[in-house]
Amino acid sequence: MNTSSPMTLVDRWSESLRAAGPLPGPGWLQRLRERAVSEFSESGLPNRKTESWKYTPVRAFEKLEPPAFGSDRGVQAVVRPQALLDADCTMVDIANGVLAAPLPEAPNGVSILALAEGMQRYEIQLKRLIEKVDLEGSSNAFAALNTACLEQGLVVHVSENVHAGALLMRWASSAGGASQFQSFRVFLLLEAGAQLDFLEQYQSEETAEKGLNVIIQAELGHGAALGHIRVQSEPESMTLLTSTSIGQTADSRYSYRGFDLGGGMVRHEFEAELNGPRAFADFSGAFVLDNKRHVDNHVSVDHASPDCRSEQFFRGVLGGRSRGVFNGRALIRTGADGSSVRQSNANLLLSELAEMDTKPELEIYADEVEASHGATVGRLDEDAVFYLRTRGLGDDQARRMLTSAFCRAVTERIEDRALAAKVAEMVDSAMPGGLPGNSAGPKAES
């Protein structure tokens, strides 16, 4: 296969990773990093033949500089976005991929630490999580890269039965400087009965041209609850990759509410392992795309224990020449009887040139499983548009109203009513302008 230019990139990046020399950390981590570099340089970036990357081209990475190290990355120049939550929540800033110091004071029973300190306190847990990340093959190239440059990271630990409240992470990159590819790792360790609301806000300066490769690894103890909200409004010049893995034990709950309102090339991977009875994982996301933006959500839930529930609920609005991808997998292993899996993916195409690829994958090997799934790609209901217009609403206003209602099914899943309203407003203002009519196009499928 002749892929000379990506090969060059992989060589170049591998070389710069090797040149970075040993990074701080224990010996096992040094060795793992070296292995990660070899894996990366051997397998290279995913391409069209990599099944899980079939619809998501890696072109966007070619303009990026090799992964960056150290904290000297023009952090001062970074403009921080207006916080999504009001003042008194605990806030952590990541600027150009660097954890901003000092870290906020953590509430009682909660530790918020930089990776180096976290490693000293929680080495056994972190080692297990870090070693768990699959580095092999081109589909895991970015995980290998992240491991190879594992240096910047955040460790959050919530002690038994402690309700930690909200932690807001603000990700921002500056417009100036090199187009670095930044890696970051977040560890969320929730002991039995612990609760945490983890919010992420991604918002960089308008012309920031950087890449972000984030891995989030969470472990939920018995009955722990992690609420994860992500609002991403990056400029089109940004490339964002995230991978979130949740290890769940009995009666634990994880919920994701994700909103992709910006970014040029965005891909989110999720993996939940339901390893104890009655665990619940609930993924809900919406995206709004225009121009040539790209958003890919890859969700995979592993039901390894009986009586667990999982849900995947994603909505997409696509205008311009944008492209969306949804891949929702649920595996119900032998013995995971009484599992319940719900999956729904609905998409609205506002333009002839937009494209959506959606693929549910249900694999069921257990008994008494409740499973439902549905995927639709359609257009605005022209009967509804006409109905609204006969009441006096302009064509554009009618289309906006319907499109925004379509996404509200996801914003409504945010428990905090005030935040839900705020996010709904952000979703509305991210709607593609003009919303051209498609009266000639086919009607919504169902």
Next chain:
Amino acid sequence: MLEIRNLHATVGGKPILKGLDLKVDPGEVHAIMGPNGAGKSTLGNVIAGREGYEVTAGEVIYNGKDLLELEPEERACEGIFLAFQYPVEIPGVNNTYFLRAALNAQRKYRGEPELDSMQFLKLVRAKLEILHISDDLMHRAVNEGFSGGEKKRNEIFQMAVLEPRLAILDETDSGLDIDALRIVAEGVNRQRSEKRSIIVVTHYQRLLDYIVPDRVHVLADGKIAASGGAELALKLEEQGYTWLEQGGIQALDMEIRA
């Protein structure tokens, strides 16, 4: 108010209206009756401006304006209201929010100040009662999961709030039980005024016991086949549409002309 002359319209290339004439003066209530497929809803859709309904000949003059030149929302803002035969369900759009947005769009068009949600609630409260519309219904998505009767009452409620100058009620009576029919009729009757014209499209005479029309028209095969007073509706009810299709219309025509 409304004058339709020699209206020809096609739907999907198929001729449906074939030379329809109709004149409605301010304050009048006209009933249009006719068999299924006669073109009654087509007429409503042409007046409201639905895409896909192509006018191939004739004209529609509304308050001295060429109605066919206007976009559907302009027609609405000029005072035209269509109560749908099949009101559309709009998931995710709150009924109250929708109606306030619609009213404000019309007020804006007329250069009137927009209403905030408190002012709006004050305005609609009494109208909700007349139509027996619960708060619950107002908090739900427009028509979503509404029963047939609830949908029809919601249409008339919208009419009450938007206060159109010309309302076309397309089979607002179909699917209603007798109690619901009374409620809807009461809602409509309260809106009769010398400035407002209403066209009641119906398949059955029943509704006209409650909303007594000034004129009754029979629409058959894309044309007004006969016109008369309220008694024409009774005659139709007695004889049935088959009688009409089998040539009874000529006899009737004679009767009316006589």
